Amino acid sequence: MMNSPNFPILSVITYLPLLGILVICLINSKRHDLIRWVAFLTAAVTFLVSLPLYFRFDAGTWEMQFVENIPWISQYGISYHMGVDGISLLLVLLTTFLSALAILSTWSAVDKGVKGYMISLLFLETGMVGVFCALDFVLFYVFWEVMLIPMYFIIGIWGGPRRIYAAVKFFIYTMSGSVLMLVAILVLFFTHYHATGIMTFDILTYHRFGLPANMQFWLFLAFFLAFAIKVPMFPFHTWLPDAHVEAPTAGSVILAGVLLKMGTYGFLRFGLPIFPQASVDFIPVILILSVIGIIYGAMVSLVQDDIKKLVAYSSVSHLGYCMLGMFALNLEGVKGSILQMINHGLSTGALFMIVGMLYERRHTRLISEYGGVMKVMPVFATLFLLVAFSSMGVPGLNGFIGELLILIGAFKASLGYGLLATIGLVLGAVYLLWMYKRVMYGRITKEENKNLRDMTGREYAYLVPIIVFIVWIGVYPKPFLDKMDVSVQHLLEVMGQQRTVMLDVPEHSELRATHAMNNYEQYAADQGR
Template sequence: MTSTVTSLATFAAAQPFPLLTALVVLPAFGALLVAVLPRRRPESIRMTALLTTMATGAVAVYVLAAFDTADAGFQFVSRQSWISDFGISWALGVDGISLFLVVLTAVIFPIALLASSPGHDPKPYYAWILLLEAGSMGVFLALDLFMFFVFFEIVLVPMYFLIGSWGHGNRVYAAMKFFLYTMFGSAFMLVAILATVLLNAQGNGSAVTFDIVEIATNPAIAQNTARWLFLAFAIAFAVKVPIFPVHTWLPDAHTEAPTAGSVILAAVMLKLGTYGFIRFGLFLFPEAAVFFAPLFLTLGVAGIIYGAAVAAMQKDLKRLVAYSSVAHMGFIVLGIFALNAEGLEGGILQMVNHGISTGALFILVGWIYERRHTRQIAELRGLQKAAPVFAAVFTVVMLSSIGVPGLNGFVGEFLTLIGAFASARWWAVVAAAGVILAAIYLLWAYQRVFHGTPDEANADFRELRWTEGLVMVPLLGLIVFMGVYPKPVLERMEPAVDALVAHIEREVPDFTSTSGPEATEDVELSDVHGEDHAEEADHAEDGSADDEEVHE
């Protein structure tokens, strides 16, 4: 198996064809193709869109198979000068941090298409979804700040129209709120990008470049200025995640969006913000990330508790799942700003897990609405007796969202809590309470919807069809596989995460990341003996070096 992967990686590296460019261009070309097809053939339009997403998925799977697990840098890099006078390039690359977000995107889009239909006007519906996939891929792959901003903004337009044109009753309000919130954040990021590029070029006395690797490895921005720039980026990412208290657009958008829109929004689009924090916040502004980490740890934990508490009060099943996303994204933010390997790995893994589990939940809730034409929990009762297979599938997905051991949600939450405990133990304790709250509101909702005696309206609830079962099989398979055997995922992200943590430590001399048992021991020594912090840092560095030798 190892030799096969090695040969694949060697073969891929030797290919002149830009694989990552294909991940962006294929869905964009598919959107254009759908746009020119005649409206009178809706099945041809749907099949074209589906085949396009499947072809994109095949390329993503190949990239995954050929990915070199030992390489911490960017792989399959595609670079072409675009606007050379301003240092702007078409630059795409993938590393262990972005790899599984790319694969998640490639998996979710065809599943979202199979799980639902537009009901009307299929031509623009499928064109918008394909353009949304192209933009999402571009965000996860961009190595140029200008390209990142372009892709980051491209995804707004398709989702706005998906919610506004194919959503439910209050869809126009929800679409406008989503658009305005995100545009507000993006305005700050645009200013920050221009300032970062110009100030870095001025400080280095070099030509202007938007290349994130070059900017990160040759920083020349004053500390206080860098902190302001980090905050400007952070506003855009916080709105996109969304982080409490700028989350209020999310429940409305999820509730009013069509099923495919809700699935893509939860599984992919929310990750654009958390990925942005890692790739641009931590990588470009490590000192500012360390400085503001306590703030974002606090906001992450607040989101966990707030999201869980409000979810428990919801009467609409889809809105309950939407607020659960606020809590889950709080967990991811907690892992990211733990600023250690365990926390970051847990946060990235939880991004993927949330995409799988919550995406599956939105599909199932959408199917419930198609059958009963209501999402009110009080009107749904006893569905387990009418549709036991449907109930069983919902049970597995719900338990994965709770984080039950053996399913995918557990591993990400466990690593996140380990990382958080090492850097902010009391916030980790509070976050652990959020896990208990998640179990309470999800199990309570499940009991009210699926248990009890069904009334006349629910007695005829249709069982899961075999076509619907086929849609759920890959998601259920990933839920179980990543819960039982997460090693293939973790070993591919570890080198890139370790390199990022080392980058932060190198750029911020006073910062030493803590991890696992060593962190606990360091804190205890500091509490008991009150040793000088510089000496403790030296001991921690020596310990890290010893650990690396043992690992090798």
């Protein structure tokens, strides 16, 4: 059935976690182990159901695949429109993969309100998958907002001592950006309606719709603020360390592994194709902020005494590379950016899991409380080092491939930005290796560290699968890069075509309306094939 072209596989993947929630609601709240197993099995089945997306995906076309397009609120042109291309495919798979492992990683860490906690994690997965699959602005915005609610509760209820402060700060930052994005979406909608007489919220239609330069600037700015907060780019990053430090392990894994990628994905899906000229105009600003974020995030990581906060600030640095490669606006840079989104999700997600393992044993994240841990946890120390090497971009592991492509793209775009970005590579090695040395090597100075147990079977179960992908992508990245190649090429071509149209067609003219109408008719014809 799943091989049928009419099978709604994206909807099944998106809403299967809700079925798990329904089952959990019927279970007695005191049966914690049963609730955990239902949540994990639901997420695991969701991942297995998502695998055909990869194997059935046609890498030879840029067009959306596994499309579901059903009228929803027809009088306003709102539809239930879902689909994936080479840009979103790997992000959907990353979401389903990490969601299952995140639940496994927090098995014993949360022992109060387990039912609500697992419901929140599964509800969050539905929102995340929906964001990457939605091809209608209204549908996208619904999933975008839905996703904020469970993460707010995960941080605010099951987080650390300052959880309320961190949760409120997270919500205010992201909600502020969301409101700006909603205003921009409505302006786009009415602009298109006045130009063509057609009401539609279809995202792909706006990829074909030429906007005047002045309007592009202001609308791109609104989208930019929403996505820059989510990435987060410097200086919009201040909510991230608090959210990471206070969140439980699974919350940190999902936050770093998936939620931050929604900002970078937003630029790829909306910013570049819909506002091509504004994207080009903003290149200097975004590249400067990206380089600052790379160096600033690494330097602040260097002085942290809390392992989890160190990893949190490292995300600011790593996501700076993603933005740098993306706005290099060449094939190598954009492909490297997308691959690095996946790499960061795997490597940083694994680092937060490792921090969670230490915290479950010692109930402290202070680096000074450790030392000599390798002597009592040799297997853990080996896997920890491998993940740290991955995060710093050592050749043979996934981080190297993504950073190499980004730097190639950056150097092609600007020698200066490329040189500055390499400083972050050096600093990344320094803060990770120095942290590893202080935690793993030396004498065991704390009595509590002498009897730490090495990794358990459950910990192997959620860490080893990530390490498999870390090595696989590092040794043989072709299966991942091939899936995105044609879609990235098409994105860059669309940007070039849209800029040409915008320069050739006078603002608010009859020609612009005719051009928009022709694009819409062509799109409708393509959808009807």
